Amino acid sequence: MRSISLYVHVPFCRRRCSYCTFYHVPHIADFESRFVDALLTELEAAVREIDSAFQFPTVFFGGGTPSVLNPESLDRIFNAMDPYLKRGAEITFETNPEDVTSALLDDLKARGVNRLSLGVQSMDVKGLRRLGRCTPKVNDRAMGLAVSHFDNVSFDLLLGIPDVSPEALEGTLECVLVYMPQHFSVYCLEPGGVMQRDVEGFFDAVDPERSADEYLHVCAALREERYGHYEVSNFAMPGYASEHNRVYWCGADYIGIGPGAHSFLDGERFCNVPSIEQYVAGTQETRGGTRRYEGRSEEERILEGAMLGLRTSAGLSLERLSCERSVVDDLVIRRLARFEADRLVLTDRGFLLLDEILLRITRAA
Ligand code: SF4
CATH class of the missing domain: 1.10.10 (Arc Repressor Mutant, subunit A)
Structure with a gap:
């Protein structure tokens, strides 16, 4: 049986973070069901195109902010992917600390989610304000709930945040390590490079040398706590490296659904149009996806x-x-x-x- 992983892109966010360069749109509750219609149409079309029996060994809900979806949308998405799920599949769900409640985590667990990713980013009040994120108190509550509900939890951290001193970074490390999540994803802010859409001049204040120093410091600190540094930005306790991430890095097949999603099938890359309007209209029109072939030399x-x-x-x-x-x-x-x-x-x-x-x-x- 062929293994093909699934990435589900949920483009909605409650508000925009200052550093964001990912495709996302404001969450409009009335529009959510139309988005899910399009998502399921795309999934059906993708399944039709695969000409042999297959299973999803991993599924990743990313965003945007998947945790803004209402229970009805989650029912529809999980029901649609259920027939293709491999037994014991790794199912990761990205959450925003502000959305995390005991009820949400119980609900995700009951649906089969077995890996939770939480966008902590920092525990410094000035840094979080600069990023346009929640307060350290909200983060702290969410981290506690995450590790008490799941035994496979990943925290995202951001480095190089303007106004965050080395002492404040140390404070962040101390706070997050109290919870000993199984996994960390650590990203450096860099002017230019991947994060180029600098809408509010946020990146003008980012110092790449300081980002690099912080990266080296965090790598050493996490290693000391016995997290294995298994990829540029990823650290895991033994046995907890993300299976879904491995799919990307070892060149295995995956399909991505949603407007900002990419797919890799039979050695070829495809991408969707990062526009929710075009995505919804396009899937209605073709009863398929809006996937485009990305040729490479x-x-x-x-x-x-x-x-x-x-x-x-x-x-x-x-x-x-x-x-x-x-x-x-x-x-x-x-x-x-x-x-x-x-x-x-x-x-x-x-x-x-x-x-x-x-x-x-x-x-x-
Ligand atoms: S939650 Fe993520 S996708 Fe949404 S605005 Fe913030 S960084 Fe961007």
């Missing part, structure tokens, strides 16, 4: 293959490197990488320079 495929390997602690097989040996040796001498058996594995410093390293090892090929 041979060079892009090579770069992507190297990137997927190097971003994880499994590293990249030396056999797959066709650059001069001196290029790789230089990375090791500069402590940006190390050899593990026949693989090249990046260090924390190397992860910070992943893009530059990729260009060096593929350019020299």
